[in-house]
Amino acid sequence: MLGKLRRLNRDVSKIALEESERLPSEERRRFLRSGLFTAGGAMVGGALAGVAPKALAATQYPPEIPPWTRSLGPGVVTDPYGVPSPFEKDVIRRNVPWLTADKVSSISFTPLQHLKGIITPNGLFFERHHAGRPEVDPQQHRLMIHGLVERPIILSMEDLQRFPSVSQINFIECPANGGMEWRGAQLNSLQFLHGMVSCAEWTGVRLSTLLQEVGIKPEGKWLLAEGADGAAMTRSIPMEKALDDVIVAYAQNGEALRREQGYPVRLVVPGWEGNTHVKWLRRLEVGDKPWMQREETSKYTDLMPDGTAHGFTWVMEAKSVITSPCPEMPLKNKGICQIEGLAWSGRGKVKAVDVSVDGGQNWQQAQLREPVMSKSLTRFSLEWKWDGNPALIQSRVIDETGYVQPTLAQLREARGTNSIYHKNAIQTWKVNGDGSVVNVQLS
Amino acid sequence: MFSFHKSSRVFTGVCSGFLLASMPMLGAAESVGHYGYGESPTEEQIAAWDIDVRPDGTGLPEGSGSVDEGMQVFETYCSSCHGAFGEGMGRYPKLAGGEGSLTEDRPEKTVGSYWPYASTLWDYIHRAMPFFAPQSLTDDQVYALTAYVLNLNYIVDGDFVANKETLPEVVMPNHDGFTWEDPRPVVQNERCMEDCKEEVTVSDSAAGKNLTPSTTGPLDEGITE
Numbered sequence: 218m219l220g221k222l223r224r225l226n227r228d229v230s231k232i233a234l235e236e237s238e239r240l241p242s243e244e245r246r247r248f249l250r251s252g253l254f255t256a257g258g259a260m261v262g263g264a265l266a267g268v269a270p271k272a273l274a275a276t277q278y279p280p281e282i283p284p285w286t287r288s289l290g291p292g293v294v295t296d297p298y299g300v301p302s303p304f305e306k307d308v309i310r311r312n313v314p315w316l317t318a319d320k321v322s323s324i325s326f327t328p329l330q331h332l333k334g335i336i337t338p339n340g341l342f343f344e345r346h347h348a349g350r351p352e353v354d355p356q357q358h359r360l361m362i363h364g365l366v367e368r369p370i371i372l373s374m375e376d377l378q379r380f381p382s383v384s385q386i387n388f389i390e391c392p393a394n395g396g397m398e399w400r401g402a403q404l405n406s407l408q409f410l411h412g413m414v415s416c417a418e419w420t421g422v423r424l425s426t427l428l429q430e431v432g433i434k435p436e437g438k439w440l441l442a443e444g445a446d447g448a449a450m451t452r453s454i455p456m457e458k459a460l461d462d463v464i465v466a467y468a469q470n471g472e473a474l475r476r477e478q479g480y481p482v483r484l485v486v487p488g489w490e491g492n493t494h495v496k497w498l499r500r501l502e503v504g505d506k507p508w509m510q511r512e513e514t515s516k517y518t519d520l521m522p523d524g525t526a527h528g529f530t531w532v533m534e535a536k537s538v539i540t541s542p543c544p545e546m547p548l549k550n551k552g553i554c555q556i557e558g559l560a561w562s563g564r565g566k567v568k569a570v571d572v573s574v575d576g577g578q579n580w581q582q583a584q585l586r587e588p589v590m591s592k593s594l595t596r597f598s599l600e601w602k603w604d605g606n607p608a609l610i611q612s613r614v615i616d617e618t619g620y621v622q623p624t625l626a627q628l629r630e631a632r633g634t635n636s637i638y639h640k641n642a643i644q645t646w647k648v649n650g651d652g653s654v655v656n657v658q659l660s
Numbered sequence: 661m662f663s664f665h666k667s668s669r670v671f672t673g674v675c676s677g678f679l680l681a682s683m684p685m686l687g688a689a690e691s692v693g694h695y696g697y698g699e700s701p702t703e704e705q706i707a708a709w710d711i712d713v714r715p716d717g718t719g720l721p722e723g724s725g726s727v728d729e730g731m732q733v734f735e736t737y738c739s740s741c742h743g744a745f746g747e748g749m750g751r752y753p754k755l756a757g758g759e760g761s762l763t764e765d766r767p768e769k770t771v772g773s774y775w776p777y778a779s780t781l782w783d784y785i786h787r788a789m790p791f792f793a794p795q796s797l798t799d800d801q802v803y804a805l806t807a808y809v810l811n812l813n814y815i816v817d818g819d820f821v822a823n824k825e826t827l828p829e830v831v832m833p834n835h836d837g838f839t840w841e842d843p844r845p846v847v848q849n850e851r852c853m854e855d856c857k858e859e860v861t862v863s864d865s866a867a868g869k870n871l872t873p874s875t876t877g878p879l880d881e882g883i884t885e
Binding site: 309312313314318328348361367368370377403406409431432502510515518524526529531571577609613620630632639647657658660 | 690691692693694695697698699700701705706709710711712713714715716741750751752762763767769771774775776777779780783784787788791794795837838839840841842843844845846847848849850851852853854855856857860861862863864865866867869871872873874875876877879880881
């Protein structure tokens with residue numbers, strides 16, 4: 218069969234060559250180019266057509282030789298911008314329809330159960346929009362820096378990219394990640410429980426570089442960041458943080474920001490709640506006091522049981538979660554398995570992660586997988602021999618400040634159940650005897 | 661209001677010439693305008709984009725609006741989502757009610773029960789509402805809507821007229837309900853490794869609750885309520 222195809226291929230080429238012999242040189246060259254190309258195209262179709270009638274075996278592994286080994290695939294630039302294999306079609310961001318009034322001010326969740334490293338692919342980075350995703354024309358977009366500064370400026374995106382740039386890998390987490398679970402276990406899914414965290418390499422200009430360029434007046438203690446979307450999203454950021462590690466980012470994992478992530482420019486405020494990373498950034502104003510915007514008073518403040526609320530709770534405290542097994546990734550076999558997961562801290566590096574398989578009675582230190590970077594997702598794993606009995610598995614991160622991830626009971630004790638945000642409690646997965654995994658809470 | 665305890669301690673403790681030199685703002689090589697990129701905005705350009713309003717009234721424009729005027733504008737542009745009295749339609753936010761509910765099992769956080777500053781109301785309506793057409797209202801309309809929403813929450817009387825003098829004077833019921841300093845970490849877990857607890861009790865499970873959208877196949881569009 219294969220031999221026949223090859224022979225046929227050679228024959229077509231030979232005929233084409235002979236035909237071209239009779240043409241003037243210029244036309245001959247053109248004929249050869251187009252003729253051979255068409256012949257090649259026909260061969261690809263012919264090869265597949267030739268295979269089809271012979272019923273494909275149910276499996277394509279040894280001793281079978283699969284059809285993709287006996288044919289040609291589509292050529293380069295079939296997908297000028299590459300897309301995942303169709304077999305990965307389930308690996309998508311998903312939303313919880315009953316959670317918000319509409320999809321315009323809403324959330325989608327990263328499929329953490331499918332991710333293999335610490336970098337979230339750009340198309341899978343979680344989304345949180347307050348007024349939908351604007352279509353910003355980078356030629357028309359401007360970033361204005363003004364207020365208590367010596368020299369206010371308006372920057373085009375070209376201007377911005379002339380400044381010295383830096384790249385750093387940082388997670389972004391919405392402080393409402395897991396916020397549906399304060400009162401009890403509701404959702405049975407890693408994606409929906411923890412998928413409002415993602416991690417990317419961000420490239421842009423240090424905010425300190427820009428602030429130095431405009432010159433902050435001595436009274437300038439706060440910064441207001443504002444987006445160009447229909448929410449004109451705003452947050453107040455204290456100057457100490459602004460001058461520390463914040464970047465005005467225009468690229469994400471090596472390419473321009475995705476529109477969902479604030480194209481053409483956003484703020485990245487490492488380790489701080491996602492809402493401060495203002496997308497579609499159009500304005501930075503230096504002031505002497507915070508602005509007390511809706512997103513730092515009505516929202517993103519933590520209500521305590523005594524009725525008072527904590528504002529300006531910017532840092533995302535250390536958190537970890539086992540990503541395999543999880544409800545979406547049950548255990549299929551008894552025996553040795555790798556418990557794997559992700560850990561992160563808004564205060565710096567992950568120092569250690571412990572794993573328990575008995576609901577927190579006993580713990581073993583897991584291995585951290587390089588790279589371990591500040592304010593970045595960090596992988597951990599622990600080898601475990603599953604005997605087929607039900608188990609309660611948990612992970613617990615310790616960050617470089619010595620902070621130990623709390624239990625849900627401890628968090629509830631301190632914060633009640635109505636603070637919505639900053640639920641960084643230890644997650645418990647119950648592994649059933651059949652290997653299925655369920656989200657449970659311990660008292 | 662807010663201070664950096666930890667960093668300021670480090671700062672005074674180790675603040676030598678070496679550290680100063682490495683601080684971006686203090687004594688670094690580049691000076692203001694070093695790169696010289698971009699344009700200098702005109703006053704007019706700044707004014708058009710500088711829309712934020714602060715609790716002390718900074719940023720509030722000329723103009724005014726009464727509760728009565730606000731009621732009409734609200735009916736036209738707002739009540740379809742927020743309800744005629746700010747009670748909220750479907751899952752759209754409630755703008756009124758919930759007084760005294762913050763300590764209850766199901767607190768209702770609204771402008772009246774939760775918001776610490778009246779200025780935020782003007783700022784937010786002006787920048788983001790009505791939801792389908794942000795930044796489409798006149799300053800007078802925004803003043804009127806602010807007056808109306810405050811009145812719905814019994815914070816101002818029916819004859820209240822909002823303007824840049826009266827609005828900063830309004831004291832919100834929950835003005836003192838916030839602390840603006842992060843108390844965390846408030847929970848100190850211990851890194852116990854062995855025999856950490858006597859018994860383990862599962863108190864709740866997501867199994868069988870049927871709240872989880874599908875995590876395979878196409879997107880789950882259905883509303884599960």
